[in-house]
Amino acid sequence: MTAVLAALAVVDRARETELLEAALASGAHVVLEGPPGTGKTTLLRRVAAGRDRSFALVEGNAELTPARLVGHFDPALVLSRGYQPDVFVDGPLLTAMREGGLLYVEELNRVPEETLNTLLTVMSEREIVVPRLGTVRAAPGFAVVAAMNPYDAVGTARVSSAVYDRTCRIAMGYQSAEAEAQILAQRAPVPSDDWRDRAVALVRATREHPELRVGSSVRGTIDLAGIGHQLARARGVAEGDWQAGLDAALVALSGRVRVDESSTRTPEEIIAELYAEHFGPAPSDEAGDPGEEPRPGEA
Ligand SMILES: Nc1ncnc2c1ncn2[C@@H]1O[C@H](COP(=O)(O)OP(=O)(O)OP(=O)(O)O)[C@@H](O)[C@H]1O
Ligand SMILES: [Mg+2]
Secondary structure (H helix, E strand, C coil), X not given: CHHHHHHCCCCCCHHHHHHHHHHHHCCCCEEEECCCCCCXXXXXXHXXXXXXXXXXXXXXXXXXXXXXXXXXXXXXXXXXXXXXXXXXXXXXXXXXXXXXCEEEEECHHHCCHHHHHHHHHHXXXXXXXXXXXXXXXXXXXXXXXXXXXXXXXXXXXXXXXXXXXXXXXXECCCCCHHXXXXXXXXXXXCCCHHHHHHHHHHHXXXXXXXXXXXXXXXXXXXXXXXXXXXXXXXXXXXXXXXXXXXXXXXXXXXXXXXXXCCCCCXXXXXXXXXHHHHHCCCHHHCCCXXXXXXXXXXX
């Protein structure tokens, strides 16, 4: 149990936790809305772990058909026994309804129309009519919690009004710099506090950069530190080595950021520039550039 709780350790988010717990306790359905990597799943897992009820997670994508969500009659058993209730295999929605549990739908805006309609009906009626099975009512405690990324263009407009009218919304913004530093220290080896703070600042800068339409979440910071650590070991150089850090930043961040259409630069060029801004110029440039800021560990 301790190990499970430790794995779920949530940094900060006391306010969001309190709001989510209150909303669920009141019987409301909730949408957690925020950019990728802002801790929506992490937060919900913590709240779910404290509730002592079942918790089912489904991924919103084209494969989430109503039958996958609700359940289906086992075809082989139907042949031998007919449409008996015990031949029905509950899907995650029915399981959550019967047990008064939580159904967590990731990427709600990507759920296919037909499945979404099923879900919307359950959210407002708290019951569902399943052909040949009958009506299933939700036990107390049942709630749908959905996660949505506000910048995800796929289907966001289609979903919004019907969903928002049946749910309460908790906005999840990016974590504070302090929280990100703490998350990083929890998740990846860092050479020093100074290196950690520079890495956090570098990744946060991708979210503000005028040439980047989308920046990286804390997931990029975690990978930057992890890859930098492995590269330093593989190359037999010191932890926090400048070149290993740059290579790690390029691998960890270049695919996570999106360059704005108006920019002519590549993601690699922008990441390399941000890296030099936060970790100083390349060591070989140093002799010809005496006025630069000291690099980490040199101050
Ligand atoms: N407040 C937090 N405390 C601890 N870890 C966190 C926190 N926020 C984010 N993380 C870490 O950052 C990563 C992303 O978090 P999480 O998966 O919860 O984000 P998300 O909002 O669900 O993202 P997505 O929208 O992509 O599903 C995970 O590795 C998680 O451990
Ligand atoms: Mg998530």
